[in-house]
Amino acid sequence: PSPPGEESRSLDSLESFSNLHSCCPSSSELNSDAEEAVVAGAASGRPAPEPEGDRPAAGSQLLSASKERFPGQSVYHIKWVRWKEENTPVITQNENGPCPLLAIMNVLLLAWKIKLPPMMEIITAEQLMEYLGDYILDAKPKEISEIQRLNYEQNMSDAMAILHKLQTGLDVNVKFTGVRVFEYTPECIVFDLLDIPLYHGWLVDPQVADIVKAVGNCSYNQLVEKIISCKQSDNSELVSEG
Secondary structure (H helix, E strand, C coil): CCCCCHHHHHHHHHHCHHHHHHHCCCHHHHHHHHHHHHHHHHHCCCCCCCCCCCHHHHHHHHHHHHHHHCCCCCEEEEEEEEECCEEEEEECCCCCCCCHHHHHHHHHHHCCCCCCCCCCCEEEHHHHHHHHHHHHHHCCCCCCCHHHHHHHHHHHHHHHHHHHHHHCCCCCEEECCCCCCEECCCCHHHHHHHCCCCCCCCCCCCCCHHHHHHHCCCEHHHHHHHHHHHHCCCCHHHHHHC
8 A cells, every 4th residue: 555645646647647748749740751751762863662562661761760850769660460350550679679668568559458540650669658658547447445546556656667667678587487487576567557467488497307406496586696606616516506
């Protein structure tokens, strides 16, 4: 449960998502860059891309023009696919590394829990977080007890506090005994709140007995410490285990 005063701060931080729209470009502003890119190409003597045949080149021009127009913002291209007989958007990766924000948004988009304007072509990270924040607000359970409500609002506040981290990476501490075994970290709250199961593929082969024994039930962080300790030991058996 939140301590006194936390509830109002929590709700204030959540409602601040509605203010993001005023500082984020609209989809029409973003996608007008496509026309500008084509015009720029024509002015330089390059032929305008065909509607379908030169799609990758058009997408590259659009992304490049958008980065110039919105400096300092991460811009992602949207791919529209046929998914269960419906035209559904998928957010694709840019030059940045692994991005949990995209993974979460794509889960929600493929489940049609979040919808984007038809044939929108690019989107900024700020817009993605706005959509995600609005969804978290709308998904709040309606009929719950006072204690459950306070707990949920605290979880929402904690989730909002780490949303910006989802653009770059996720701090998780896995255990090697199961695909869903993690040490609990604040970043996991977002997945719990959205009811998205989180999996990893770092498992120990049960047929390799010496590795099973060495790893045991240790988490990744515990193993790092164990390796350092073993390799610094005077005991040759421990060094070998490390």
